[in-house]
Amino acid sequence: MSFSSFQAPSNAPAYSFAKEANSGFREHRFNPYTDNGGSILGIAGDDFVVLAGDTRSTSGYNINSRTQKKVFSIGGYKNSLVIATVGFGADARDLVEKMKRAVEDYKFAHNLRDMSVSAAAQQLHTLLYGNRFFPKYAYCVLGGIDSNGKARLYSYDPIGSYSKEGESRAAAGAASSLIVPFLDNQVEFKNQHTREANGEFVEKAVHPLPLDHVVKLVKDAFTSATERHIEVGDGLQLVIVTAQDGLSEQIVPLKQD
């Protein structure tokens, strides 16, 4: 079996899978991927990160679970590292397990020092890129607090490409196309202008948002996505990591239809 014969799910990610020419005989083949739907979202404040995901797991038009979490704590520096994943559930799970293991191993290999967010970010890249030719079909968002007590947020494609500078917000999954333009406007104030003293309009300056406001945005984003996307719904898992209070989780109900 050649790796190039593997087919991604129908709404496949944008990288190139070589498609075999349709010539004569067709062989029945094992398809190693499923798209389990759902969406995730992450927003970084000044000293906190919010990672969220809906708790629905689907295959096709079926709902496999209404309580499947997508956000996971993986320990690390001040126990602040969190990963959110969407895509193929099994690959996502395996990835999180491997990250947990890597964070644990790091500790014993580095004189009981906890793994930093930036190190975890690089580790996740290495893990994903290690599967370059049989990718883990999972979109990841990684969040945490750095050694200065500042929030960090990274987002990845299935083969591990990410930005070391990090992001202020990230969304992935089935309803990312619905959520992203909303976040552009509400987190980075895109298309918003303020009037200067001389009467000129300038782009509204970006500033970190307070936690209660971010939580409101996340809930709004998911209630909207739930309304218009069939793969999103049931519950909203909200994981909040702050520099002072550490990790907390809450589950908010979403529509089940």
Added chain:
Amino acid sequence: MSSPFSINGGACVAMVGKDCVAIGCDLRLGNQALTISNTFPKIFNYGQTYLGLTGLATDVLTVSDLFRYKVNMYRLREERDIEPETMANLVSSSLYEKRFGPYFVSPVIAGLNSRTGKPFICGFDSIGCIDFAKDFIVSGTASDQLFGTCESFWEPDLGPEELFETISQSLLNSVDRDALSGWGAEVYVITKDGVTKRLLKGRQD
């Protein structure tokens, strides 16, 4: 990308407010990834009724002209302007007439009923199935994005100015995340006292 609906690109949205409606579109005309024009409005008016058309540009022009003809004939026979509800049924039956060789357009209608003053919006698929919505209608290559922004920003009973801001922000932020839409926008706000048309610059990339 070879779908006739996404060769030229474009986006359109209509919203209901309190005793007012709004309809907006982008201005891009493209050939796949290449932008051909940034002055290609997709909203056409037939008296007080407004029709937005996204999809294959040649069909956008053909269909808009076809309805210009049909509405003019209606006006001559009835000696009055067409109501948006009537226009909706005209669009629906005209599109279904071409059931097995359709125009590749996704129309949107917005208007106020001239007798009752009731706001009316609706959308269609390319063969004329009507989507009556109480809140908003989206169409075009940025429809996913528009669903997200409209569902988040829209609320009931917005006044004309609030409605303008809501539809403009929904449209602008959506087309900025769609490579096939954008390059400026046009927004109409329709009240019983008149219609205001505004041109929005938006991102030029």
